[in-house]
Amino acid sequence: MALRVKALESLLVEKGLVDPAALDVMIDAYENRIGPRNGARVVARAWTDPDYKARLMKDATSAIAEFGYSGAQGEHMVVVENTPAVHNLVVCTLCSCYPWPVLGLPPVWYKSSAYRSRAVIDPRGVLAEFGLAVPDEVAVRVWDSTAEIRYLVLPERPAGTDGLDAEALAALVSRDAMVGVAKVPGLTP
Amino acid sequence: MNGVHDMGGMHGFGPVEPEADEPVFHAPWEARVLALRRAVGAWRRWNIDAGRYSIETLPPADYLRMSYYEKWLASCIKLMLGAGLVTPQELASGRRDPAVPVATPPLTPEKVLPAIAAGGPTLRVTSAAPRFEAGAAVRARDINPTGHTRLPRYVRGRRGTIECHHGAHVFPDSNARFEGESPQYLYTVRFAARELWGEAANPADAVYLDLWEDYLEPA
Numbered sequence: 001m002a003l004r005v006k007a008l009e010s011l012l013v014e015k016g017l018v019d020p021a022a023l024d025v026m027i028d029a030y031e032n033r034i035g036p037r038n039g040a041r042v043v044a045r046a047w048t049d050p051d052y053k054a055r056l057m058k059d060a061t062s063a064i065a066e067f068g069y070s071g072a073q074g075e076h077m078v079v080v081e082n083t084p085a086v087h088n089l090v091v092c093t094l095c096s097c098y099p100w101p102v103l104g105l106p107p108v109w110y111k112s113s114a115y116r117s118r119a120v121i122d123p124r125g126v127l128a129e130f131g132l133a134v135p136d137e138v139a140v141r142v143w144d145s146t147a148e149i150r151y152l153v154l155p156e157r158p159a160g161t162d163g164l165d166a167e168a169l170a171a172l173v174s175r176d177a178m179v180g181v182a183k184v185p186g187l188t189p
Numbered sequence: 190m191n192g193v194h195d196m197g198g199m200h201g202f203g204p205v206e207p208e209a210d211e212p213v214f215h216a217p218w219e220a221r222v223l224a225l226r227r228a229v230g231a232w233r234r235w236n237i238d239a240g241r242y243s244i245e246t247l248p249p250a251d252y253l254r255m256s257y258y259e260k261w262l263a264s265c266i267k268l269m270l271g272a273g274l275v276t277p278q279e280l281a282s283g284r285r286d287p288a289v290p291v292a293t294p295p296l297t298p299e300k301v302l303p304a305i306a307a308g309g310p311t312l313r314v315t316s317a318a319p320r321f322e323a324g325a326a327v328r329a330r331d332i333n334p335t336g337h338t339r340l341p342r343y344v345r346g347r348r349g350t351i352e353c354h355h356g357a358h359v360f361p362d363s364n365a366r367f368e369g370e371s372p373q374y375l376y377t378v379r380f381a382a383r384e385l386w387g388e389a390a391n392p393a394d395a396v397y398l399d400l401w402e403d404y405l406e407p408a
Contacts, residue, residue, distance in 0.1 A: 005218040005262065007283045009225060014285045017232070017290035023224035025301040032222065040269070071308030077354065078377075093197030093341055095241055096257065105223070108215075109207045111257045113271050117199040120343065120396050121200035121386055129205055140382075144197065147399035148311040148337045148373050148376060150354060154394075 002122050035104035036175035038069045039152055042102060043178065044077075044170035047157045057081065060152065064102060072102035080143060081154040084179070087134050087151045089127065089180035091119035092145040099150035103175055110179065120144055130181040154179050158186035190335050191342060193249040198343040198386070219258040227264040229294035234272035237309060238365035242337035243267045315357035315370035320402055321376060324350045328408040329378070329400065337365035340404040342395075347384050348408045352377040352397060359400055373402045 014019045017077050018029035038091040042064055046053040056063040060077035064070065077099060092098065093116050098106035109115055123140045127133070134140055143151045155177040161169060196202075210325050215219040243264040244252070252260065256342045274279070279286055296304065296319040321327060332345040333336075364370055378400050382390035 001259065001262075002216065002218040005221050005225070008223055008262075008266070008280075011275065011279060011283055011285065012225065014291075015275070015279070015289070016294060018228040019294040019297055021298040022228055022294065022301050023221060026227060026305070027220040029302060029305060031220070035197065035213070068306075068320045070197055071306040072304075073308065075308040075310040076312060076358075087395055093337060093343075095244065103332045105306060107208065107211050108257070109205050110307040111206060112202070113196055113199075113253065115205045117196040117202050118205065119197075121198040122329075123394065124207055124391065130207065137392060137393070140391065140393070141394070142396045144341070144398045146341065147355075147361075147401070148358060149375070149377070150400045173190060179206075185324040 017120060030100075030105055034069075034101060036102075036176060036178065037170070038101070038104075039068065039102035039175070039178045040170040040173035041067060041166070042069070042152070043154055044166040046154055047169055048166045053154075056154070062153075069101040072100055073097070074099045076149045077102070078149050079151060079152050079154050080081060080141065082156045082183075084138070084156070086139050086141060086152075087127075087180065088141045088143060089123050090143045090145065090151045090153060091116060093117070093120055094144075094146060097145035097148075097150065099152050102152055107175070113123045130167075132177065132182060153180040155184045158184050160187045190204055190217060190337065191333055192245045193252050194245045195342050196392060203217050203246050210277055213401055216387075222258045222262045222265070222325070226261050227386060228294070228296045229265065231275065231300075231304070232272070232364055233295075233296075234274060235268050236367075238337055238359075238361040239367065240264065240268060240366040242359075243271075245337065250364075294295060295339060311359040312355070312356050313359060313370060315374075317357070319374045319376075319401045321351045321354070321374075321405065321407075323351050326408040327351055327376075327378060327405045330406050332404075337405075338362050340400060341398070342384060344380055344398060344400075347380055349378040349380040349384070349398075352379050355399070358401070360403065362401075362403070375399055375403065378405070 046056050056079050060079040096111040123142050177184045201348050328348050329344040355375045358375040359370040380396050382394035
């Protein structure tokens with residue numbers, strides 16, 4: 001594959017169709033700038049700033065853009081909130097739609113046939129494989145990203161974190177918690 | 190199209206296998222494919238829906254066997270050939286056809302970050318009123334389009350409830366065929382898990398999909 005891709009890139013550069021320096025900038029952006037730390041900052045702000053949370057739940061695209069996160073594969077954002085009564089899970093059964101500006105590029109498991117096929121028919125089984133047992137009385141809501149709306153899960157703020165500021169809270173928030181296959185763990189005293 | 194890409198509800202793919210400390214790319218060529226496909230996309234010879242359709246129309250066995258970036262590469266080549274950006278002879282030889290003048294890349298390094306930040310919004314202005322109100326009972330139409338569609342098989346013919354609408358969005362079915370954006374209202378529709386999967390499903394559970402007006406009828 002590496003040789004095939006190199007040959008194709010050489011041809012496209014020779015034809016003047018792509019600028020290899022532009023490819024480098026894009027790769028650097030997705031390797032180093034655009035990833036789940038972005039989403040974690042949004043979550044931590046929502047946990048610590050009720051006004052921000054209200055804006056985020058009403059118009060997630062604009063509220064997320066306050067951080068400078070916007071654009072490709074996050075043009076139209078919706079945030080869904082986990083509560084003691086509701087657990088949200090995000091999938092794209094038809095391809096691999098994922099909120100890039102806040103979570104970066106999707107992990108392999110999110111793009112896998114196993115996850116795409118099962119998240120809608122057996123969400124509780126999938127969550128159990130991630131080590132998350134959801135009680136029967138908690139409703140599981142699965143969001144199948146069939147259009148250009150991209151979903152971010154606002155996880156529950158864990159107990160024992162009252163003294164933490166937004167930066168310390170953001171460090172606790174994992175990519176998986178913002179897809180809905182994990183919770184944010186509490187602090188062990 | 191009723192393709193293998195439409196996986197919701199299928200069995201047999203085994204457990205989900207997360208990878209600890211997964212890197213963004215597993216090999217440098219994956220990163221080059223991601224960037225190449227987006228950089229040639231800047232020529233605007235196709236749109237995101239045609240791009241998705243080019244992946245869906247890979248031979249089914251190939252679709253299931255290939256990795257994500259292998260599919261991106263195969264689809265990128267299909268799209269470039271279809272748009273005439275490259276010729277089969279050039280791909281085979283790896284050398285530019287000297288009869289074709291050298292082009293100037295539209296995506297320059299300084300345009301990359303602004304292009305990412307701008308993205309490609311699909312919301313469009315419409316003077317039409319939405320056909321369905323929040324709370325309305327609807328049924329996903331039982332249709333089998335042979336082209337690109339974003340109406341998965343597992344909800345066709347099933348009853349759901351309108352949660353909200355998101356305004357009018359580019360309609361993928363026509364856009365993928367280069368027949369225009371034909372924007373129409375996009376709704377989030379709630380389907381009870383039991384309506385989709387039967388009595389074994391938890392009565393509290395639900396699946397939400399974003400569906401265009403043409404995919405829906407009153408229930």
